[in-house]
Amino acid sequence: MSTTMFLGDKPVNRIGFGAMQLAGPGVFGPPRDPAAARAVLRRAIEIGVDHIDTSQYYGPDVVNDLIRETLHPYPENLKLVTKVGWRRDDAGGVLPAQWPSELRAGVEENLRSLRVERLDLVNLRLVGGGDAAIALDDQLGELQTLRREGKIDLIGLSNVEQPLVERALGLVDVAEIQNGYSIIDRRDDALVDFAGEHRIAYVPFGPLGSAYRRGPARLAADTTLARVATKHGATPAQIALAWLLARSDSMLLIPGTSSVAHLEENMAAGAIVLDDTDLAALDAVGVSSPPQQA
DSSP, rough: OOOOETTEEEEEBBBEEEOOOGGGGGBBBSSSSSHHHHHHHHHHTTTTOEEEEEEEETBBHHHHHHHHHOSSSOTOEEEEEEESEEEEEETEEEOOOOOOHHHHHHHHHHHHHTSSSSEEEEEEEOSSTOOOTSOOOHHHHHHHHHHOOOSEEEEEEEEEHHHHHHHTTTTTEEEEEEEBBBTOOTTTHHHHHHHHHHHHHEEESHHHHHHHTTHHHHHHHHHHHHHHHHTTTTTTTHHHHHHHHOOOTOOOOOOOOOOOHHHHHHHHGGOOOOHHHHHHHTTTTSSSSSOOOO
């Protein structure tokens, strides 16, 4: 199993860092311990993280500001991936910002807050798979214009279903799909395979089950994960990440944390090699009883 893959035409390690948890509770406001958040970012670079997933609406601005203040000037090989399509109100609520003018404003704000001239990849995070009131052609057309202007390198999609991805491929080169997926939430199996066939990076958010309220607790209590973890001298969370890496060569992980110890644990999952017996057992974990929302 390869430990690297291509994001566009650039090689990246298959485990990066999702920076969302560096904001305050509810991804709103500053972190409780800004020094600890900066320590996580510095350690991430030290142990080989070469792509960070972020967004201006994390905070808002808080996470991008932390990244800029801690890491700028950025390492030459560091890829900054962000997303547009949502915004925060003054009370911390998350609101759609899907119109082309709002997408442009989101890109410009990410450029400003990260202090870069071009974003390596921008994901369009859609509302419920897409807003029928706003033409996907217009949304992607605006991102293509920003790309021609040199402000975006690659374009990705988030919160999407396969028919919309297929439609988008007729309009732009899609470099990344970012959807909820984990060993206990396998509803996107077909799209994972589709991404692999089309050489599109598939990036699961909530890779440890956090897309669901009871997901992390269920993952921690799963006896199959525990048994395989004991065999490899690992944690269940590490096995869940290792399974994702084995699931598809196009799988690109961005597990998030606000802890240096958890960061190091997540990165170490890349060294775990699961054998056929492990994979057969783990493949069945999320099939018979999909996670519940509440």
